[in-house]
Amino acid sequence: MLAFIVRRLVVSAGVLLAGTFLAYCLVALSGDPLARLRQDNTPGVEDRIAEMTDRLNLDTPVPLRYLQWLGSASKCLVPFAAECDLGQSVRGQDVTFLLGNAVSSTLQLITVATFTAMIVGVIVGIVTALRQYSRLDYATTLASFFFVSLPLFWFAVLLKQYVAIDLNDWLADPTVSLPAAAIVGVISGLIWASAIGGDRRRVWISFGIAFAATAGALLILSASGWFASPGLGPVVVTVVGGAAALGLTALLAGFRYRHVLYAALATAAVGAILNLALDQVLSDPSYLTLIGLLLLAVAIAGGVGYALGGLQRKQAIQTSIGVAVIMSVTIFIDRMLSAWGNYFDAVDGRVVATFGSRTPNYDGGTWGNLLDTATHLLLPTIALILVSVATYSRYTRASMLEVMNQDYVRTARSKGLTERTVIVRHAFRNGLIPITTLMAFDVAGLMGGAVITETVFAWQGMGFMFVTALRDVDPNPAMAFFLVTGLAAVVFNMLADIAYAYLDPRIRLS
Amino acid sequence: MTTPTPDDPFRDPRSMGAAGSDPLDVPAAAPTEEIGPDERAHLGHLGLSRVGAEELLRVEDLHVDFPTDDGVVRAVRGVSYSLNAGEVLGIVGESGSGKSVSSMAVLGLLPKSARIRGSIRFRGDDVLGMSQPAQRSLRGRRIAMIFQDPMTAMNPVHTIGDQLAEAVLSHELMPRRKAMARAEEALALVGIPQPKTRLRSYPHEFSGGMRQRAMIAMAIINSPDVIIADEPTTALDVTVQAQILEKLIEVKDAVGAAIVLITHDLGVVAGMAHRVLVMYAGRAVEIGETDEVFYNARMPYTAGLLGSIPSLEAQDASRLRPIKGAPPSLINLPTGCPFSPRCPLATDICREQEPALLPTDSMGHVAACHHWDELAGVDDPTAFFRSESEASR
Amino acid sequence: MITPGDPAAPAADAQGMTVVARTQAQLVRRRFFRHRAAMISLVVFALLLILSFSATGIGPIPGWWKHDYTTVGSVVEGGSPTLSVVPTFLGGDGMHLGDHPFGQDNKGIDYFALTMRGTQVSIMIAFIVGALGTLLGVLIGAAAGFFRGWTETILMRFTDIIIVMPLLAIVSVLANRVGNAGPFWLAVVIALFTWTGLARIVRGEFLSLREKEFIEAARAVGTPAWRIIRKHILPNTIGVIVVSATLSIAGAVLLETALSFLGFGVKPPDTSLGRLISDYQSAFASRPWLFFWPGLFIVLIALTVNFIGDGLRDAFDPRQNKVRS
Ligand SMILES: Nc1ncnc2c1ncn2[C@@H]1O[C@H](COP(=O)(O)OP(=O)(O)OP(=O)(O)O)[C@@H](O)[C@H]1O
Ligand code: SF4
Numbered sequence A: 001m002l003a004f005i006v007r008r009l010v011v012s013a014g015v016l017l018a019g020t021f022l023a024y025c026l027v028a029l030s031g032d033p034l035a036r037l038r039q040d041n042t043p044g045v046e047d048r049i050a051e052m053t054d055r056l057n058l059d060t061p062v063p064l065r066y067l068q069w070l071g072s073a074s075k076c077l078v079p080f081a082a083e084c085d086l087g088q089s090v091r092g093q094d095v096t097f098l099l100g101n102a103v104s105s106t107l108q109l110i111t112v113a114t115f116t117a118m119i120v121g122v123i124v125g126i127v128t129a130l131r132q133y134s135r136l137d138y139a140t141t142l143a144s145f146f147f148v149s150l151p152l153f154w155f156a157v158l159l160k161q162y163v164a165i166d167l168n169d170w171l172a173d174p175t176v177s178l179p180a181a182a183i184v185g186v187i188s189g190l191i192w193a194s195a196i197g198g199d200r201r202r203v204w205i206s207f208g209i210a211f212a213a214t215a216g217a218l219l220i221l222s223a224s225g226w227f228a229s230p231g232l233g234p235v236v237v238t239v240v241g242g243a244a245a246l247g248l249t250a251l252l253a254g255f256r257y258r259h260v261l262y263a264a265l266a267t268a269a270v271g272a273i274l275n276l277a278l279d280q281v282l283s284d285p286s287y288l289t290l291i292g293l294l295l296l297a298v299a300i301a302g303g304v305g306y307a308l309g310g311l312q313r314k315q316a317i318q319t320s321i322g323v324a325v326i327m328s329v330t331i332f333i334d335r336m337l338s339a340w341g342n343y344f345d346a347v348d349g350r351v352v353a354t355f356g357s358r359t360p361n362y363d364g365g366t367w368g369n370l371l372d373t374a375t376h377l378l379l380p381t382i383a384l385i386l387v388s389v390a391t392y393s394r395y396t397r398a399s400m401l402e403v404m405n406q407d408y409v410r411t412a413r414s415k416g417l418t419e420r421t422v423i424v425r426h427a428f429r430n431g432l433i434p435i436t437t438l439m440a441f442d443v444a445g446l447m448g449g450a451v452i453t454e455t456v457f458a459w460q461g462m463g464f465m466f467v468t469a470l471r472d473v474d475p476n477p478a479m480a481f482f483l484v485t486g487l488a489a490v491v492f493n494m495l496a497d498i499a500y501a502y503l504d505p506r507i508r509l510s
Numbered sequence B: 001m002t003t004p005t006p007d008d009p010f011r012d013p014r015s016m017g018a019a020g021s022d023p024l025d026v027p028a029a030a031p032t033e034e035i036g037p038d039e040r041a042h043l044g045h046l047g048l049s050r051v052g053a054e055e056l057l058r059v060e061d062l063h064v065d066f067p068t069d070d071g072v073v074r075a076v077r078g079v080s081y082s083l084n085a086g087e088v089l090g091i092v093g094e095s096g097s098g099k100s101v102s103s104m105a106v107l108g109l110l111p112k113s114a115r116i117r118g119s120i121r122f123r124g125d126d127v128l129g130m131s132q133p134a135q136r137s138l139r140g141r142r143i144a145m146i147f148q149d150p151m152t153a154m155n156p157v158h159t160i161g162d163q164l165a166e167a168v169l170s171h172e173l174m175p176r177r178k179a180m181a182r183a184e185e186a187l188a189l190v191g192i193p194q195p196k197t198r199l200r201s202y203p204h205e206f207s208g209g210m211r212q213r214a215m216i217a218m219a220i221i222n223s224p225d226v227i228i229a230d231e232p233t234t235a236l237d238v239t240v241q242a243q244i245l246e247k248l249i250e251v252k253d254a255v256g257a258a259i260v261l262i263t264h265d266l267g268v269v270a271g272m273a274h275r276v277l278v279m280y281a282g283r284a285v286e287i288g289e290t291d292e293v294f295y296n297a298r299m300p301y302t303a304g305l306l307g308s309i310p311s312l313e314a315q316d317a318s319r320l321r322p323i324k325g326a327p328p329s330l331i332n333l334p335t336g337c338p339f340s341p342r343c344p345l346a347t348d349i350c351r352e353q354e355p356a357l358l359p360t361d362s363m364g365h366v367a368a369c370h371h372w373d374e375l376a377g378v379d380d381p382t383a384f385f386r387s388e389s390e391a392s393r
Numbered sequence C: 001m002i003t004p005g006d007p008a009a010p011a012a013d014a015q016g017m018t019v020v021a022r023t024q025a026q027l028v029r030r031r032f033f034r035h036r037a038a039m040i041s042l043v044v045f046a047l048l049l050i051l052s053f054s055a056t057g058i059g060p061i062p063g064w065w066k067h068d069y070t071t072v073g074s075v076v077e078g079g080s081p082t083l084s085v086v087p088t089f090l091g092g093d094g095m096h097l098g099d100h101p102f103g104q105d106n107k108g109i110d111y112f113a114l115t116m117r118g119t120q121v122s123i124m125i126a127f128i129v130g131a132l133g134t135l136l137g138v139l140i141g142a143a144a145g146f147f148r149g150w151t152e153t154i155l156m157r158f159t160d161i162i163i164v165m166p167l168l169a170i171v172s173v174l175a176n177r178v179g180n181a182g183p184f185w186l187a188v189v190i191a192l193f194t195w196t197g198l199a200r201i202v203r204g205e206f207l208s209l210r211e212k213e214f215i216e217a218a219r220a221v222g223t224p225a226w227r228i229i230r231k232h233i234l235p236n237t238i239g240v241i242v243v244s245a246t247l248s249i250a251g252a253v254l255l256e257t258a259l260s261f262l263g264f265g266v267k268p269p270d271t272s273l274g275r276l277i278s279d280y281q282s283a284f285a286s287r288p289w290l291f292f293w294p295g296l297f298i299v300l301i302a303l304t305v306n307f308i309g310d311g312l313r314d315a316f317d318p319r320q321n322k323v324r325s
């Protein structure tokens, strides 16, 4: 395994070097940074030209310039090196400085987008594969064709112009009317009924329950003024924990033997108690504390699963950890929403942001700032992930359908395994393998997408920096963009390769 | 093509000893006496084991249709048979005759699109009418299946041990450790060396023969009553085939199971099966004691199949005598006997009426042919095909 | 023992069904025509092509539409669209085009003419990209897959290098420079970076076909390489190539419009659908139609071409008619 990783590293480094060289030449070719100055006739322009030529190294031939750039850029690899130098912009700023903020905000965007797209896409893909030729399947197929045919920039502008404004207007006086609740209820009913399937009676029952639950919840929430000051509270957290325990047990272990269920429920109970007990700690924790708490939750869940799992220890541990993660996320959202009132006032009610990555001069503590980031992430992420969700779901669907037809799935059934085990352990586990390859490609695609999304939403990330640099004929920041995206692509490719090797034992040996 | 050797019962049914002198007189539905150990010797070196009196599996008038874009594929059209404890039933027939589909229907493994009619009873219980969980508890526990291609029939991402233990754990709650121990035993039983370390191997680390052994181990791990083996050796090397079959018979006796053996290889059936069922175009066209069917075929198709095996006795015509033509489309079946376009004995009635499966001149031997008595009148039924093809040369 | 390799039964197919013999092309055509979404898309796309090319004309040939996409005029009724599709008996204005069905821009240019011109340019670029990118992809993939050895190593590493760079960004760099040279050169630049996916696929197909017996037989009798490729391998990869070419056209439309939106693609005085959206983005609040028409046409083109590609894929995919045995 180690040799495999090392070999991949060497190849990747080579590809990255060649890629940056190609990009460097292209960027150098793309325009003359001095063009504007040359047309200038003001006195002293000669000096400025000379100064810029010197600063950007313009009198060195391109290949040599690349080597010099590479030489100083490679110092960035040394950890904590102060010398990290990616050149200067035409305006004389250090590119490393410009890059600092840009990288982190783009990474935020890309990470959130990747995870959301993957989770949503894979779930949709599995459900549509299992319900092949159902209405849900046709509807999602149609939707995904539509998504991949939608110009991202156009959609982003639409989001910005309509969704943001309308949503903010609605949030000023958030009530759900009866017809609106009914319509949403029907949609939810259709989706659930189609996803659950079964005979006609079951379809109607699922539709009825989903319709009543959705529409009812909307109306109750609206009447109680929840949308004006949203929050979950300990009760909802507990209910979500219990539901997660039941759902994950059904998915991963089934109810035939009770050990797993008990472990999962116990984990949910511990989570609910800890949520109350740690109220003080959770009111304004540092980011490090948050990560620590998540790890603690996972550790406790593992322990509970181990202790209560009995003969199904492995599944019990998996299920408990799943419950713990879901509960942690719920508590996270709960706490973030607690900052709602404060934040609402701070932004004059325009909660859904369309400009930049954070509200200038706003400091609402840990939760307030997180909420601020979340509201800024909302629209760019939606715009960015449409294509990815469509791709993941199509790919997963095709992969699952292919796998479900394999002989070994038939073998698994012939052993008398439950349909759940056949799908989770045999089909999904194999269907996952090609998806890892897609992940690597998709991240590169998202980077490209970020260029557009960041431009539309004025998100101060690398894409924005890149477009600005290209317009200003500013080679070094543009190069920094290629360096970072190239690195990211290479890293994700490697992660995908490793995931592939981990998932597919046939690869491990070679 | 391997040249058959005189002492190789796999290859040539006629090379066997004094078969026929003491036919196992077990009519389709009524089991009678068992064979004594002294009689086993003449049944070939694999030996046939005892047939119990208890009827395990009874399939009656099974139909399977697949609706497709081009029309309804009528893959199985009324197959009936029964299987007693300890018995080996061979199912033979050309590719596409419905062998796999009819046996997969027994395990409920057909795709959802399949439309199944008829009745399948296991120990008297109606399998098709059972609830899903009840059907599942039969699968792998009471009725196990071995598939044709060991290369693709095992999940490449789980270890052999996991895949074997899973078969145990899905029917019985026990510590994994114990299930693994059972897996180890099963591997040892099918003759895999160092079973303990092999538990941790992945399928791709096994050779084809070893994988098929592991498949057999997986099938017997719960000591099932019935094993359905769907062409268990077709994908294997000729040299390995014999070993695997031998192993299959050996473990069958060890766990006391009955076997439905699906195969293309008539030699295998001759050496191993108590009874044979011949399928053609989705129907059973001849059922009977192995020796009865092989020496006194009462259906021209069976005779044609036998004629296409290289024979030692007929040294003069050592060429293969295959049946000419192709099986009919299962979507638009012609009226009359489905074999009539290829049958040397076909007459007008054959083209008009599909023959029913009726008793012939010997006990428990049924055939679906209007002219079975013509076959009874000649010494070597395969000669019909020989003279035909010889004449055309 | 019985049927496999049985010389007397050559008409039996693997499933044991006798199938009316159809040529590959007939099968593909039949399956494609059965794909409803693809057929509808084909018709819509053809109409779109005819409409856009005939309305404003091509090159020196004038179109039938009364307005020109460059002529500045007086802005009528704030430039709002005169198109009406709601018949009078439904309480609408009746079905008529009016003088400026898509409205006018702030300089009074007829927006229908502009949109048609933009559609034309975007489609032309997409087709050139599709053709050129496919050619490059096939050549490079075929060379790598057929010759193996160092040719393959170099070509595939080169492919990797291009793949690690975000497509939109790397194309922007060059497009920014050549945009002034006209849409054709823009298309060439896009094609230079969009062949990689197809090259990989074609190489894969070649690698697997190389090992096939009929190819080995051809090699054994000394058939020259180009002849083997042309006679034996290309016909077997044609499905993949056609599908990929179609889908790359849809991709190219989106890529070109995105580039033009960012300001790195088609430059004035010429226009494209992306350029139109970018130009009138700021007028959005007051005159949303300037934004909607070009967007609608991009979606229409991309969607129909994607569906056609999907239909072709289903038609070519041999797994379609495979039944388990
Ligand atoms: N899922 C399916 N959909 C449509 N037709 C099917 C399906 N499965 C099997 N068939 C058809 O049913 C017929 C019988 O198939 P079956 O697999 O039982 O043949 P077989 O006797 O086992 O042949 P072989 O010796 O090749 O395994 C074939 O014509 C096959 O094409
Ligand atoms: S019924 Fe007629 S056609 Fe059919 S097998 Fe008998 S003789 Fe031949």
Ligand SMILES: [Mg+2]
Residues within 6 Å of the ligand: B099, B100, B101, B230, C325
């Ligand atoms: Mg079969």
